[in-house]
Amino acid sequence: MPAVIDLPPVVGDPAGMRALAAALRSDAGMTAVVSADVASVVEGLEFYGPAADRLEETVRLSARDGGRVADRLLSLAALLDRAAADVEREQRERARLLERLREEAIRAQIKAGL
Numbered sequence: 001m002p003a004v005i006d007l008p009p010v011v012g013d014p015a016g017m018r019a020l021a022a023a024l025r026s027d028a029g030m031t032a033v034v035s036a037d038v039a040s041v042v043e044g045l046e047f048y049g050p051a052a053d054r055l056e057e058t059v060r061l062s063a064r065d066g067g068r069v070a071d072r073l074l075s076l077a078a079l080l081d082r083a084a085a086d087v088e089r090e091q092r093e094r095a096r097l098l099e100r101l102r103e104e105a106i107r108a109q110i111k112a113g114l
Contacts (some may be wrong), residue, residue: 005098005101005102005105007094007097007098007101008057009094010090010091010094011087012083012087012090012091013087014084014085014087014088014091015084015085017081017083017087018080018081018084019069020077020083021076021077021078021080021081022082023078024073024074024076024077024080025073025074025077027073028069028070028071028073028074028077029070031066031069031070031073032066032067032070034066035043035063035064035065035067035070036063038059038062038063038066039059039060039063042055042059042060043055043056061103092113
């Protein structure tokens, strides 16, 4: 009867993590484009005076914030990609260790005459 060898699983879904990272990169790209488009539309308006200055400042700040959001999304996507690689590596290492332990258990049983 083979020995039961159990190791705790490595939790994680590398493919799902990479899919989420790709979605975040896409969102970052769209956020950056929208931010730039909004800023350029306001710059092209024929609108002058104090209200125009306030609007331009508000839009400029919002566009900058949109750029920061895009950068954060890209950073998060990169973090997810690295984490997915780590999870994948740990899952492979666990599988190799289980295989080695099973082989050692079989050899020990053969040696013991079981």
